[in-house]
Amino acid sequence: MATAVTDKVKERRNRVFVDTLPDDFLRITVSVQQQQEAADRQAALALHQQYLSAQPCLANILGRLNICVAQAKLAKNYGVVRMDPYARIRVGHCVYETHTDLNGGKNPRWNKLVQCLLPQGVNMISIEIYDERSFTMDELVAWTQINIPQQVLTGETHEEWYPLSGKQGEGVEGMINLVLSYSPQAPIQPLMYTSPNLSAGRLQTLSVYPAPPTGQPAPAPVPILSESELKQIEEMFPNIDKEVIKSVFEANRGNKDGTINSLLQMCE
Known part of the structure; x- marks a missing residue:
């Protein structure tokens, strides 16, 4: 019995092809047309x-929300000497940051303009203020959540001081000054x-x-601030960035007096 099995194994081994395999062994030839497909x-x-x-x-986009992060008045200095604060703004899933106000301490000024697309269903802005550190992680100093005012969504420019929460407690860590405007699309x-x-x-x-919108009214033209007007307002507000002035002017629909009033409120 064992001899019969051994003979069968030898017979199968003799049938095995032992030689150099051809180049196209187990390869499928692919035409140029098949490659293109x-x-x-x-x-x-x-x-x-x-x-x-x-x-x-x-x-899902409703329009453009303009957020001018003007300044903050904080309740306490958490820095070793003076704080270097910056603000982080979250709208939906998008996150923006201001520059760091070096030695800003408890009264940082940014005058940072954030322009973001406002998705449907997003009606809140989250803001966090950090103290930038050189050798350790930046420290979270204050935070707040702000519901976008309804008058902003109807086209009004809204300037307000909002309370901040932090280690001192809810709503007592200081205030942050924002100017909000909105342009639907x-x-x-x-x-x-x-x-x-x-x-x-x-x-x-x-x-x-x-596809281009059909049957929709043409959007109102964006007001343009002339160079002479811009220079005049810049001289009145030398600490406010030129782009912030233009944005506030646009948010006020080209009303120069309204622009100056909004900028005055930002500087208070």
Whole structure:
């Protein structure tokens, strides 16, 4: 019995092909057309994913929110000598920061203009104030959450001091001065899109550009501040950045007196 099994094994070994394998062994020959179809398929899948990720973002934007982070008055100095504060602003999933006011202490001034797209359903601004440190982690000094005032969403410029919370307690860590304005945008039409023929590996029809809005009134022209007016206001407010002045002017719909009043409130 054992001899019979051994003979069968020897017979099978004798059948094995032992030699140099040919170059095309176990290889599938791919034509140029098949390579192109495979590349088209990958491109179609990539664009399809890009479309799916971009569509909700484009259709979900209500307008542009302008946030001027003017200054803060803090209750306590947590620095070794004087604090170097900066502010971090969060709107939805987007985060922005001001520059660091070196030696700003308890009265930092930033006059930082933040322009962000306001998604649908987002009605709150989160602000944190940090003391920048050189050799340790930056220390969180104060924070607040602000509901976007309804009058801002209807087109008014809103300037206000908001209470800050921190180690001293809720609402007693100081105040922060913000100027808010809002510019709505026309609704974005759905993107023109035809699913690619993935089975054939070819892209049939695809357009990732939003269709131009139809039947929508033309947006109001953006007011432009002349060089002479800008220079005059700059001389009145030398500590406020030029871009902040332009933004406040735009938020006041080109009203020069209203712009000066808003800037005066920022400097108080």
